[in-house]
Amino acid sequence: MTHSRWATLVAAALIGVPLAAHTQQPAPPPEVGPKVGEMAPDFEFTGITRYGKLANAHKLSDFRGQTVVLAFFPKARTRG
DSSP: OOHHHHHHHHHHHHHTOOTHHHHOOOOOOOOOSOOTTSOOOOOEEEEEETTEEEEEEEEGGGGTTSOOOOOOOTTTTSOO
């Protein structure tokens, strides 16, 4: 056992702090977004091609019943 861990245990025993308070793992972050197989929420987006931004915005609901693949290329159209 390391010196700092030992000192923490001794200090906790002296002041009456339960050890469980020092050894608990942080809670996992909450799940974000839809689960696998769940329908995605509707949103609006503007498409971009290699020639530039498309004139009309679209909604995800416009493609209902079709397979939709969204791809993000963070460095596209940048100097990096």
